[in-house]
Amino acid sequence: MQYQTESWSCSYMPSSRGALGGDPLEHIERLASENAVVIFSISSCCMCHAVKRLFCGMGVNPTVYELDEDPKGKDMEKALMRLLGTSPAVPVVFIGGKLVGSMDRVMASHINGTLVPLLKEAGALWL
Amino acid sequence: MASHRIGAAGGLSHDSAGPSNLHHHHVPYATSLHQGFINQEGPAFDFGELQEAIVLQGVKFRNDEATKAPAAGGRPAATLEMFPSWPMRFQQTPRGSSKSGGESISTDSGSALNTISSGKAEASQSQLEQPESPISNINHIKPSASNQQQSVEMANDASRTGPSSSQQNQNHQSAAALTDAKPSQEKRKGPGSTSDRQLDAKTLRRLAQNREAARKSRLRKKAYVQQLETSRIKLNQLEQELQRARSQGLFLGGCGVAAGNISSGAAIFDMEYARWLEDDQRHISELRSGLNQHYSDGDLRIIVDAYISHYDEIFRLKGVAAKSDVFHLITGMWTTSAERCFLWMGGFRPSELIKMLISQLDPLTEQQVMGIYSLQQSTQQAEEALSQGLEQLQQSLIETIAGGPVDDGMQQMVVALGKLENLEGFVRQADNLRQQTLHQLRRILTVRQAARCFLVIGEYYGRLRALSSLWASRPRETMISEDNSCQTATDLQMVQHSQNHFSNF
Numbered sequence: 001m002q003y004q005t006e007s008w009s010c011s012y013m014p015s016s017r018g019a020l021g022g023d024p025l026e027h028i029e030r031l032a033s034e035n036a037v038v039i040f041s042i043s044s045c046c047m048c049h050a051v052k053r054l055f056c057g058m059g060v061n062p063t064v065y066e067l068d069e070d071p072k073g074k075d076m077e078k079a080l081m082r083l084l085g086t087s088p089a090v091p092v093v094f095i096g097g098k099l100v101g102s103m104d105r106v107m108a109s110h111i112n113g114t115l116v117p118l119l120k121e122a123g124a125l126w127l
Numbered sequence: 128m129a130s131h132r133i134g135a136a137g138g139l140s141h142d143s144a145g146p147s148n149l150h151h152h153h154v155p156y157a158t159s160l161h162q163g164f165i166n167q168e169g170p171a172f173d174f175g176e177l178q179e180a181i182v183l184q185g186v187k188f189r190n191d192e193a194t195k196a197p198a199a200g201g202r203p204a205a206t207l208e209m210f211p212s213w214p215m216r217f218q219q220t221p222r223g224s225s226k227s228g229g230e231s232i233s234t235d236s237g238s239a240l241n242t243i244s245s246g247k248a249e250a251s252q253s254q255l256e257q258p259e260s261p262i263s264n265i266n267h268i269k270p271s272a273s274n275q276q277q278s279v280e281m282a283n284d285a286s287r288t289g290p291s292s293s294q295q296n297q298n299h300q301s302a303a304a305l306t307d308a309k310p311s312q313e314k315r316k317g318p319g320s321t322s323d324r325q326l327d328a329k330t331l332r333r334l335a336q337n338r339e340a341a342r343k344s345r346l347r348k349k350a351y352v353q354q355l356e357t358s359r360i361k362l363n364q365l366e367q368e369l370q371r372a373r374s375q376g377l378f379l380g381g382c383g384v385a386a387g388n389i390s391s392g393a394a395i396f397d398m399e400y401a402r403w404l405e406d407d408q409r410h411i412s413e414l415r416s417g418l419n420q421h422y423s424d425g426d427l428r429i430i431v432d433a434y435i436s437h438y439d440e441i442f443r444l445k446g447v448a449a450k451s452d453v454f455h456l457i458t459g460m461w462t463t464s465a466e467r468c469f470l471w472m473g474g475f476r477p478s479e480l481i482k483m484l485i486s487q488l489d490p491l492t493e494q495q496v497m498g499i500y501s502l503q504q505s506t507q508q509a510e511e512a513l514s515q516g517l518e519q520l521q522q523s524l525i526e527t528i529a530g531g532p533v534d535d536g537m538q539q540m541v542v543a544l545g546k547l548e549n550l551e552g553f554v555r556q557a558d559n560l561r562q563q564t565l566h567q568l569r570r571i572l573t574v575r576q577a578a579r580c581f582l583v584i585g586e587y588y589g590r591l592r593a594l595s596s597l598w599a600s601r602p603r604e605t606m607i608s609e610d611n612s613c614q615t616a617t618d619l620q621m622v623q624h625s626q627n628h629f630s631n632f
Binding site for chain 2: 044045046047049050051053054057058103104107108110111112113115116
């Protein structure tokens with residue numbers, strides 16, 4: 001089931017076909033450091049849709065990598081699962097190159113007021 | 128003693144039909160009963176045979192009418208041959224045991240009598256009206272062994288008063304005959320065992336009433352047995368569910384478990400939730416007494432933190448329940464109807480809670496006000512995001528199961544099932560949001576403010592639950608009036624009667 005990208009009000013950059021294989025985790029970290037807000041997602045995942053809406057609703061433009069559209073996606077997914085220790089692997093959010101976590105971590109940090117300062121610090125939010 | 132003429136029966140129809148025949152007969156029987164006590168037979172007395180015999184007797188009765196012979200020594204009616212235990216005529220042991228149901232028969236006979244007499248149009252009806260009150264007197268007469276004797280005496284008395292009252296005598300005889308018939312299906316048709324009284328209108332009426340009463344008793348008994356059966360089945364079901372839950376090692380909080388149509392995961396959660404509600408009451412009263420009695424901050428902190436843990440516990444339980452029955456949670460079947468109405472993703476909406484609290488938390492410092500408002504904003508954003516995610520899930524599910532080739536049906540279902548599993552994640556995230564909101568409130572507020580805040584929350588949901596039950600039990604029959612005064616009065620009464628709901632507040 002293809003995810004409908006037209007519903008997006010905010011834009012996101014397509015996944016960069018980076019360098020060689022290498023360690024998928026390294027690849028992930030490299031991708032994460034390239035932008036202020038990076039989300040690893042799967043196009044058909046509804047929770048990923050929710051986290052994207054959350055950032056767009058705050059006025060942030062996240063960089064989204066759809067793992068099902070990436071040839072290295074499978075490996076990356078496995079690496080993320082190892083990293084987080086939970087399944088499903090997505091959505092995973094990096095802010096300012098640092099791992100924030102999956103949906104419940106993102107929600108918790110937004111409620112306890114730590115998300116917005118983090119976003120500002122990373123330059124994703126102005127005021 | 129009024130004389131009840133059989134002549135009244137002259138106006139009766141002479142249909143040769145069956146039982147309906149009897150209803151046309153005047154049986155001003157009760158007047159004779161008024162004289163003393165005529166004990167009626169037990170409810171199991173079978174009037175079937177009586178009925179048949181009376182039909183047969185109908186012809187004979189018409190003949191007898193003309194003569195009006197107070198046949199004290201007349202031929203015995205064929206019907207009455209069924210009754211061997213005629214006190215006047217037969218050596219009969221007093222039937223003490225047969226009196227137990229006497230009153231019920233009398234009562235029914237009274238009502239039957241009323242129905243019978245109400246249809247009458249004859250002038251003689253005035254005489255017949257009298258029985259209706261005397262019948263009611265029977266209800267007050269207690270059966271006793273002496274009654275048998277009494278009826279004998281009555282009959283004796285009657286016979287002394289001359290021909291006009293010999294009619295009474297006959298009635299006494301008939302009554303006594305009925306009294307003494309066996310409760311079982313025994314048919315006594317011994318030839319010499321009945322009196323030779325003729326079957327007059329009163330007797331027939333009486334017999335009809337008794338038949339009616341017996342029929343009603345049988346129906347009542349049937350209904351009662353039916354009820355017992357269904358209750359027994361229900362009891363078995365409940366015991367089974369109890370057994371199942373107990374084997375899971377749960378403390379049974381006395382929650383009502385719906386028999387049959389909820390899953391065991393849902394049933395278990397409902398019980399746990401019921402227990403949690405009881406704990407909630409306890410916590411609330413602790414908070415209230417802590418505030419009213421001005422506990423120290425240290426003591427209050429303990430109570431407040433305990434309340435937070437209390438909420439953490441229900442979120443944990445909901446997480447477990449979501450794995451086994453997410454629909455039960457997300458449709459709110461575990462809550463009351465008012466809560467269910469305002470349900471958001473299987474529980475309360477955090478931003479609504481904040482909105483409710485804002486007015487109740489004064490006074491707050493500037494910083495606290497800022498904190499509360501940013502909490503409100505972030506909960507709103509998070510709720511919006513989750514709602515949109517859920518909407519996306521629904522859309523995706525619709526597309527999966529709508530249309531598609533027929534032979535792909537199973538595959539379709541498999542895909543749809545996979546998507547449904549995501550529901551658990553959304554309920555989980557929503558509960559996470561609620562939990563984080565409560566924790567953040569605790570952080571923003573001082574101990575005393577937090578105690579007051581949680582007391583407000585607990586009372587608010589308690590009132591919402593009380594509102595549900597009040598709504599459910601409100602009187603449905605509304606008195607129509609121009610102003611709504613009647614309705615209001617009813618509501619006020621309801622509120623007053625339900626004071627206990629509010630006693631904690």
